[in-house]
Amino acid sequence: IPVLEQRDRIVATYREHGHALVRGVPMTTVFAEIYGKQEGCSRGRGGSMHLFDRATNFYGGNAIVGGGLPLSIGLALADHMRGDDIVTACFFGEGAVAEGEFHESLNLAALWRLPVLFVCENNLYAMGTALALSESETDIQRKATCYRIASEVVDGMDVVAVEAAARRAVRAVRETGKPCFLECRTYRLRAHSMFDAQLYRDKAEVEAWRSKEPIARFQGWLEANHMIHAEEVARIEAEVAAEIAEAVAFAEAGTWEPVEHLTRFVYAERTA
Amino acid sequence: MPQETPQSGTIEITYREAVREAIRDALSRDERVFLMGEDVGRYGGCYAVSKGLLAEFGPERIRDTPLSESGFTGAGIGAAMAGMRPIVELMTVNFSLLALDQILNTAATVRHMSGDQFGVPLVVRMATGAGRQLAAQHSHSLEGWYAHIPGIKVLAPATVEDARGMLWTALEDPDPVLIFENIMLYNLTGTLAADAGAVNIDKAAVRRPGRDISLISYGGSLGKTLEAAAALAADNIDAEVIDLRSLRPLDDATIMASVAKTRRAVVVDEGWRSGSLAAEICARIVEQVFWELDAPIGRVCSEEVPIPYPRHLEDAAIPQAAKIVAAAKAALGRR
Numbered sequence: 001i002p003v004l005e006q007r008d009r010i011v012a013t014y015r016e017h018g019h020a021l022v023r024g025v026p027m028t029t030v031f032a033e034i035y036g037k038q039e040g041c042s043r044g045r046g047g048s049m050h051l052f053d054r055a056t057n058f059y060g061g062n063a064i065v066g067g068g069l070p071l072s073i074g075l076a077l078a079d080h081m082r083g084d085d086i087v088t089a090c091f092f093g094e095g096a097v098a099e100g101e102f103h104e105s106l107n108l109a110a111l112w113r114l115p116v117l118f119v120c121e122n123n124l125y126a127m128g129t130a131l132a133l134s135e136s137e138t139d140i141q142r143k144a145t146c147y148r149i150a151s152e153v154v155d156g157m158d159v160v161a162v163e164a165a166a167r168r169a170v171r172a173v174r175e176t177g178k179p180c181f182l183e184c185r186t187y188r189l190r191a192h193s194m195f196d197a198q199l200y201r202d203k204a205e206v207e208a209w210r211s212k213e214p215i216a217r218f219q220g221w222l223e224a225n226h227m228i229h230a231e232e233v234a235r236i237e238a239e240v241a242a243e244i245a246e247a248v249a250f251a252e253a254g255t256w257e258p259v260e261h262l263t264r265f266v267y268a269e270r271t272a
Numbered sequence: 273m274p275q276e277t278p279q280s281g282t283i284e285i286t287y288r289e290a291v292r293e294a295i296r297d298a299l300s301r302d303e304r305v306f307l308m309g310e311d312v313g314r315y316g317g318c319y320a321v322s323k324g325l326l327a328e329f330g331p332e333r334i335r336d337t338p339l340s341e342s343g344f345t346g347a348g349i350g351a352a353m354a355g356m357r358p359i360v361e362l363m364t365v366n367f368s369l370l371a372l373d374q375i376l377n378t379a380a381t382v383r384h385m386s387g388d389q390f391g392v393p394l395v396v397r398m399a400t401g402a403g404r405q406l407a408a409q410h411s412h413s414l415e416g417w418y419a420h421i422p423g424i425k426v427l428a429p430a431t432v433e434d435a436r437g438m439l440w441t442a443l444e445d446p447d448p449v450l451i452f453e454n455i456m457l458y459n460l461t462g463t464l465a466a467d468a469g470a471v472n473i474d475k476a477a478v479r480r481p482g483r484d485i486s487l488i489s490y491g492g493s494l495g496k497t498l499e500a501a502a503a504l505a506a507d508n509i510d511a512e513v514i515d516l517r518s519l520r521p522l523d524d525a526t527i528m529a530s531v532a533k534t535r536r537a538v539v540v541d542e543g544w545r546s547g548s549l550a551a552e553i554c555a556r557i558v559e560q561v562f563w564e565l566d567a568p569i570g571r572v573c574s575e576e577v578p579i580p581y582p583r584h585l586e587d588a589a590i591p592q593a594a595k596i597v598a599a600a601k602a603a604l605g606r607r
Contacts, residue, residue, distance in 0.1 A: 009354070043387025052386035059353065060386065064377045070343045071378060074350020074358075081306070081332060081356065101373075104343025111338070265388045266422045268446035 001089070003167045007057070009079075009088040011072040013121075014049035014063040019091060025053045027243055028250035037254025044257055045265060065126070066099030068092060069118075073105050076114035080177065087173045089117045095126025097143065098134050106147040109179040116179045117169050118144065121156065123188040128200040144181035156186030157209075159218040189213065281466050288458040290435035291321050291397075295359065297469075298443055299329050302357055305443060306333040308344055309361030318363045319399055319458050345371035345396065349379050349448075352394040357443050362398040365414045365452065371396075379448040380423030394448045395439065401454040401492040401542055402590050408578035411586070413542035415452040415491070416549035419520040425449045426520040427473055428491035432462035434517060437471030449473070452519075454492030454542075476523035478530065482512035485600050486530040488553060489540040490516035493572075493591050497540050500596035511600060519549060527553065528561050538570035538599045540591050545573035570599035 001010065001022045012019040020030055025041055033040030034048045042052045042061070050061040059075065062068035072090035079086040096102050097120065109116045120140055124131050131138050144151040150172060154165040162184055169180040187209040191198050198206075222228040285293070298305045307322060313336040316323035326334040337344040341362060348360035362368040368375070379392045402411035419426045427442065427449060429435045435453070442449035479494065480501050489497040494515050501511040512530050516522065531537045537557055541550035550571045557569055572591045580586055601607060 040387070042385060042389070045387045046385040050385040052382075052389050054386075054389040059350075059390070060382075062378075064373060067346070067373060067377055070346020070374060071350040071353070073343065074347035074352070075354045076350075077347055078351040078354035078356045081351075101342050101346065104338070104340035105346075107338060108340065108343050108347060265384045267425075268383065268391055269388075 003163070003170050004087060004089060007084075007086050009057040009059060009072075009075050009086060011059045011068040011075070011088065011090045012051075012061060013065075013068065013091055013093060013096075014061065015093075016051055016061050016091070017048070020051045020053065020058055020061075023053075023056045023058050025051060025056055025058055027247040029053075031247040031251035032254045035251040035254060036256075037251055038257040039250070039254040043265070066092065066096040066101040069096065069101050069105035070108075072116050072118075073108045073114060076109070076116045077112065080112070080114050085174065087115050087117055087170055089119060089170075091119045091121060093126065094120060094122040094124070094131055094140055095129075095134070096120075097140055098126070103143075106144060106149060106179075106181075110147045110149050113178050115173050115177050117173050118149070118179060118181045119166075120181070120183045121186055122183055123156075123186045125188060125192070125201070127192045128196070128198075130200070141181060141183040144183075149179050149181045151181035151183065153183045153185060156184030157212040157214045157217065159214050160221065186214075187212070282463050283466050284461060285432050285436075285464050286458065287432050287435045287453075287460040287462070288319065288321055290432040290462075290464065291439070291453060292323070292325070294436050294439035295322065296325060296328070298357075298359070298440055299325070299333060301440075302443070304355065304357040305359065306335060306356065307359045307361060308335040308337055308348060310337055310339055310363050312336060312361050317361070319453075319455065321453075321458070322361070341367055341370035342374050346374040346378065348394050348396070349374060349382070349392050352392045352448075353382065353390050358394055359439070359443070360394065360396045362396060364410050364455075365398050365400040366409050366412055368396075368398050368414070375418075375424070375448070375450070376421055380421050383447065384423060391446045392448045393443070393446050395442045395451060396448065397439075397451045397453060399455045400452040401456060402574075402579045402586055403456040403492070405581055405583055405586060407581040411579035413492075413574065415450075415519055416541065416543040416552075418450050418452075419522075419549055419552075421520070423447065424520065425473065425518065427451045428517065428519055429453065430457065430489075430491050430494035430515050430517070432460065432464050433468060434471060436464055436468050438473050438517075440470040441473045444470075445473070452491060456492050457495075460495070474518055474521065474523065476517055476526040477515045478512060478526070479515045480511065480513040482510040482534065484510045484534055485536040485538065485603055486512050486514060486527075486534045487538050487540060487596065487600060488514045488516065488527060488530075490519060491542065493540045493542050496591060496593045497596055499593040500600065503593060503597050504600055507601075507606075509600065509604060509606070522553070522556070524556055524560065527557065531557055532561050532564045535564055535566040536603045537565075538572060538596065538603055540572045540596055542574055542590055544576055545571060546576060548573050567603045567605065570603045572596050572599050
């Protein structure tokens with residue numbers, strides 16, 4: 001996301017909080033949205049799974065798995081028809097690959113030569129169903145190749161590798177106007193949701209992946225290469241803690257939308 | 273091409289030609305408009321609506337799609353959100369179910385769940401209805417289902433004037449609009465002012481004024497309802513015929529004014545009876561003008577059966593003038 005330009009567009013999943021924060025949606029309005037307060041980035045109407053932000057071209061927050069892919073095709077189609085130099089980055093998980101909309105969208109993007117960067121965050125589990133239990137071909141990037149879309153697999157637990165691969169892919173989309181596909185092989189270290197008892201995987205498997213945890217690994221890499229000082233790490237951690245505290249305070253101080261407004265925002269409100 | 277009759281300032285035109293003229297006019301007036309769907313280009317449209325438009329506007333704006341209803345409907349939504357004005361054609365309402373996720377979960381909800389930051393100024397056109405012996409996967413009337421959904425508008429042009437005029441108004445609307453074209457109307461011929469243009473999309477129309485009973489109809493059933501009204505007139509029954517035109521929102525004021533005047537009503541709807549749009553209209557009449565009624569409200573809907581293939585069974589499954597006449601007479605206590 002940081003290698004995208006301000007004019008570029010982002011379509012994300014229901015676990016889009018990280019995408020939104022990295023894109024620049026203020027943490028205060030993200031927290032307020034999760035609280036359901038009207039100061040939230042979607043006025044509180046969308047909630048945790050539907051963060052939207054026009055200012056940063058952030059098109060949600062889509063909670064129908066695979067539902068955001070056709071949307072990204074349309075955004076890119078509009079840019080293609082107008083000749084605008086804009087890239088649409090579309091994020092989804094490996095679970096979306098089983099949906100028809102994944103295949104329809106990849107086909108359309110390749111057929112119509114649309115500037116979409118497809119980013120598959122393959123964390124091996126669609127809620128509780130392992131990839132091997134849901135796909136006959138578990139090598140996902142091969143599916144993109146079948147649609148004649150240039151694709152690359154990257155270690156999704158390696159921040160530096162992901163950044164480099166994303167930079168290559170965004171440049172390729174921008175230069176060719178054609179789609180690219182990036183599969184980031186990663187893992188969900190925590191439960192799917194607070195209702196998830198994680199009966200479907202071994203604790204040992206989780207622990208094995210935990211050793212590859214990308215933030216700690218990136219920090220270790222920076223330290224090993226003398227690119228960061230311990231006091232800088234402490235400063236960043238303090239800044240982040242302060243930002244979170246401020247965002248929580250903002251959300252808690254936020255206000256509830258009056259119930260009399262319940263039926264607003266279903267249709268455009270025309271001003272006389 | 274419609275034939276001009278300059279003397280009168282009117283033209284004779286088919287419903288199909290009227291829809292085509294509406295699309296051509298929109299493409300000419302606004303460069304953001306484009307048409308996208310299965311076989312809209314080289315084939316000329318499944319019902320020949322878009323014939324000739326590819327040669328005139330080119331393949332970027334008359335865009336043939338794969339058989340990916342969800343994919344290209346979603347693409348229409350995205351393009352609309354990014355500032356274009358797409359017209360998506362879904363070949364029939366039965367096929368539209370493959371795009372229902374995009375229509376309901378995205379098009380109808382984006383404005384709301386984005387807190388009014390994004391709108392979807394998209395028009396989706398599709399064919400609906402029975403009568404061509406196309407059987408149970410091409411002939412249903414599901415516009416009443418769509419009328420259930422907040423966030424979209426649902427139109428049913430029943431005249432050449434509305435076929436010509438509703439599209440532009442729909443394209444100017446900031447929210448998604450679905451337009452249902454009954455397949456039996458495409459060959460309907462009517463007279464249109466040579467300078468006919470946009471029409472309103474929020475009012476029902478009184479197609480035949482009358483005193484004795486209100487016959488409330490729309491789309492492909494309007495002609496049959498007018499036919500029934502003519503037959504009733506021969507029996508000295510003066511029926512008023514309402515064309516709903518917009519199925520969502522419903523124009524309650526026009527319906528209630530008519531029923532308050534005639535004190536009797538029959539609702540004609542090609543959808544299945546159970547949970548139908550006709551049921552919604554009956555409920556609204558009861559809620560709003562119950563004390564004006566002199567008789568129970570009648571309904572003429574489709575029978576509760578998938579549309580059958582043989583002509584005689586297909587005819588029997590959907591509303592016909594004779595059934596409307598019978599329902600009207602029953603409401604009037606006449607035989």
